[in-house]
């Protein structure tokens with residue numbers, strides 16, 4: 001398998017490709033260094049290209065930014081934003097941590113969800129937030145996602161979900177673990193009434209989220225180069241005393257092993273999701 | 287001497303504790319073991335099959351750690367691969383087909399963290415169990431007999447009743463793992479064990495566990511007889527419940543604690 005499949009020509013976003021990509025150096029403009037091609041890319045240029053480097057590397061994207069790129073303009077209507085984390089176990093330092101990440105992420109929780117139109121078709125959508133404790137799943141994330149699937153059942157809507165998660169939120173102990181069962185049961189009910197669920201796995205999707213709703217969709221997509229796995233690489237290296245190949249747990253790796261349907265580059269996602277919804281009669285059985 | 291939560295972790299891991307196999311042998315009659323996930327392999331970390339419980343056939347699934355060091359290596363220390371979870375699901379689906387109640391014994395530090403396990407979809411295997419167990423239309427009862435290590439334990443515990451031995455632990459992460467991630471210091475495992483609320487009493491107060499089983503006489507004849515008769519009663523009452531699936535859904539639906547702000 002090629003080391004970095006996302007460099008394949010079909011995924012290139014600009015003429016010229018990786019080596020030739022001419023990066024303008026606008027003097028003084030803030031830049032971001034790309035971990036793949038190691039070039040400094042002007043931020044304005046990255047933003048214009050949905051945070052994808054000319055070399056094809058997909059930078060992490062904030063949840064709200066993502067919603068604006070995949071849903072029809074002004075169609076997103078947020079739900080369950082009143083559900084928030086507390087510190088149920090009195091875990092040391094958790095409240096301070098929550099305060100800090102709220103400021104840093106400008107979000108109240110590690111997932112946002114609601115209804116939206118994609119290609120003029122109504123759906124439920126959830127997007128996890130990497131800037132909020134790396135999208136870790138605690139009670140509030142579980143409650144919001146479960147509520148969204150229940151809402152989707154009630155209104156007979158498909159669900160589109162963008163996952164990003166370091167796993168369960170350990171500061172909520174067993175309560176966070178149980179969210180895996182709770183969300184899975186809601187996904188099952190949604191599936192059993194014949195409704196469509198599409199998951200888009202973004203970097204990184206790991207741990208308890210991989211082992212629950214990320215892997216339970218009818219159609220599972222991923223962004224190029226995204227880490228997708230259950231156990232963390234460091235833990236695996238410690239357990240097996242082996243060095244892992246670079247492509248281990250990449251989206252390309254899980255595609256090759258048969259666990260996702262397709263890798264879709266960011267700029268194609270909206271069109272692709274709209275087409276999927278259309279081919280599923282707006283997300284339900286004919 | 288007062289016991290701290292980390293002492294419970296050590297007790298839960300004690301290799302002298304009865305393992306899954308001991309429960310199967312001492313509680314059920316004529317256990318017939320079935321093997322394989324029909325996809326790739328037979329995972330020896332999980333045993334499964336059918337047996338008699340008081341004259342009725344039941345499906346029994348148990349994570350087995352083994353006692354001796356040879357056994358423990360053979361059983362991969364009770365850390366299942368995806369094939370173990372897929373075998374368990376296959377047997378549970380079979381139980382559903384033939385109307386047999388399902389009883390699971392759980393004792394694992396967690397699903398195995400290895401290269402093959404990832405290549406063959408450890409996350410997907412656990413996810414599928416969580417999803418499918420939520421609607422199995424036969425009674426499901428799970429007992430945590432030692433370590434309840436995260437998703438690898440939960441994958442056999444989406445049940446109508448979850449019981450837990452007094453000195454078993456149930457946690458989202460090992461206390462060592464938690465301490466090393468949060469405080470970069472695995473020697474603070476005792477603090478983590480305290481903070482994670484992983485004891486049977488904690489699990490019960492969080493609504494995760496329904497019943498705590500005393501274990502003063504663990505391993506003795508009376509001990510297994512007591513569990514045997516508790517199981518008979520519980521399976522009988524669950525079998526008669528027409529609301530079984532809705533109650534199972536609600537059981538997990540209500541777990542979690544959040545702050546709900548009024549929308550003005």
Ligand SMILES: [Zn+2]
Nearest residue numbers: 034037053055
């Ligand atoms: Zn680049």
